[in-house]
Amino acid sequence: MRRRDFFAALGGGIAVLLVDDAGAQQAGRGGMNRQMPQDVGAWLHIGEDGVVTAYTGKVNVGQNSRTSLTAAVAEELRVPVASVRFIMGDTALTPFDGGTAGSQTTPMMWPQIRRAAATAREMLLDLAAQKWKVDRASISTANGRAASGSHTAGFGELTQGQKLVQTIAANVPLTPATEWKVAGTSVPKIAGREIVTGAHKYPSDTKRPGLLHGKILYPPQFGAKLASLNQSAAEAMPGVKVVHEVLASPRAGFGGDVVGVAAPDSETASKAVAALRAEWTPAAAQPSSNDVYTYFKQNAEGGPAAGAGLTTYTIAYIAHVPLEPRAAVAEWNEGKLTVWTGTQMPFGVRRELMAQFQLPEESVRVIMPDTGSGYGGKHQGDAALEAAILAKAAGRPVQRNWTREEEMTWAYFRPGAVIEVAGKANPDGAIAEWEFHNYNAGASALRTPYHVPNAREQFHQTKSPLRQGSYRCLAATANNFVRESYMDELAHSIGMDPLAFRLKNASNDERLRAVIEAAAERFGWANRKKTPNHGFGMAAGFEKGGHVATCVEVAVTNGAVKVVRVVEAFECGAVVNPEHLRNQVEGAISMGLGGALFERVEFAAGKISTNRLSRYRVPRFADMPAIESVLLDRKDLTSAGAGECPIIGIAPAVGNAIFDSTGQRVRSLPMAPQGLGRSATGAG
């Protein structure tokens, strides 16, 4: 966006652009028509009406980044929360962003927004000092107003008639956490009222004039190739447009042929797709969910690990199941494309669309309304591409809302894994040996946070029969499950209490010890009383800048596992919003329980059989334990993200509690898909 476009869009006022290095800062100063710097991380505008508008390429999928970022502006600019408007994830209006992933919004974007707001405040002080001819130091700011002696003015008045742009470097000083007044408090959810009244428009709610509904003909199995297509029956249906296009980048499992329809309503679209007569060339043999673990090891790059005495754990593929499936509306207007879609990567989706249609950046706009969750599952632009292809051919806007079955088949999955581990503890509790191999899941949290000399830890790339990708904490859940389960095995091997064993080996990590001690204390670990069928377990971990420790109590009755109580201590630096942080911790525990106990994607011959909620169990009210969260607020430390790390403690803590209750060590996730008995046979 050029400077003149910026003010044309926003009206006069002042704008602050934050860039990442001082060179760009210099280049960005001055001239009316100079191009905006390319590497702007965030920007902020104060209009003549006093309305503050902040911009970020980050998006909100329920993690409440809209609220935390708004609080950041309110804090540093000294304005009420209600006067701040946030534009998020709109490629035409917001700075480029690599995507909302890896818990990066808080450590990366939050300080950038704060710096932009702090700079705007300094500019307002300059304007007030000039206007009133007073000493800058005599001016105070609060509640969106500046005051000095008898002078007082709203921020909007101070900007009157101005079109000021200041480009700043990323090292402007910030208000320390100990002095926060808005940040660090439980600012209520922005737009909560729109949600409880049904007024908020999610991507799947997008309406455009003349909107058609799109549907795609998917292959009968992963890897099947379209051999022939007879579309005459579908085309004969009133209002139906049949489309056959080819993807610029074939999609794993799906291929390159996009065959679909656009129709006046979704039911007609479904009927039209059912009327398409396609023949498919079947795919070559593919592993099933039962034999995939052998497949992982057989296909490991460089061959599998040769270590002796390794204990094997397995991790099933699981599905994100965002309650809002992927959705997009695409609209073409004089060769330009606008897409509304739920994605964690609006700029990535723009890139996909540019490549598909050979369009320049300025001809594609991707808008991301706050979306019905993602959990790492909405990185790609599949629905956006489908909608855009259909809309182009139909000559009208097309909505492409995936069904649940499509979401649970044609999205991507959290990777399955084989993990092998070996170790040895000395009689005094010190870990003497540690070897750890992850096949397929990934390297997050691969390294033990405990003090272990000469640890051998390796991620082995292999082949995945399913399309796989990001998921809340990704491999850290798998790696932490195995490490913390095996930590328990080692503690048991020397007859040491799991708490004492962890504290002994966490000697080099004061933050890890702190969460372990906090969780154990709140839980009453030292005074826990064994009762029939009940067991206690704990786990700890470190990932994405957060430290977590989880203590649980389970009851096991005839193989049925009920998690009764969970205490989780979490530390992610200075707490940004205590209530929303607790909500994230509770939600991560809830979601983690599914993968721990019963979630598993089942597949054979390139078909997913767990493609509906009636066939794929996710946690419900009745699965919930009593949850207590303990937040350790480290105002002396940088704030880290909290959407992911709190998920990694629950599975191993539950596994360790099952062992405590039954003496049975469960070495596969999920641990009890149909109760405890059968899960053990799933290990490969």
Add this chain to the structure above:
Amino acid sequence: MANIRELDVNGTRRRIDADAGRTLLSVLREDLDLTGTKYGCGEGQCAACTVLIDGQPARSCITTVGAVAGKRIVTIEGLAPEGKLHPVQEAFLEADAMQCGYCTAGMILGAVALLRSNPNPSDAEIVSGMNGHICRCGTYPRIVRAIHRAAGKGGRA
């Protein structure tokens, strides 16, 4: 199948022209622009699509418009018609009983129906009454809290 010409939605007679076999969910969302009611699964498993039919909760994704012609339909948009929030809506906000909020409309209408049949439910009664609803973000404990809070205030509906 005969077409349905009219539905009683949120106290208003709405003209439609829909095949009687179409789902109530698609007619609400596509024909009447009432997008507060959400699609989650299409098989009555998640309850994101919950509406009230003559005061009773129903899964609009597996309810045909033919089955509800002439009945009183209330969607989330009709719960607070005069702009003042329903106590259950207030309670969800106070308990921060949502993250992405996609399940919230169905949760709120489910809770309204629960409180109508049981004005002061226990934890166990809330769990069994609401167990058909999925919140993938896992705000279940907060929803239980919100329902208790609303129960204390007496549910207007």
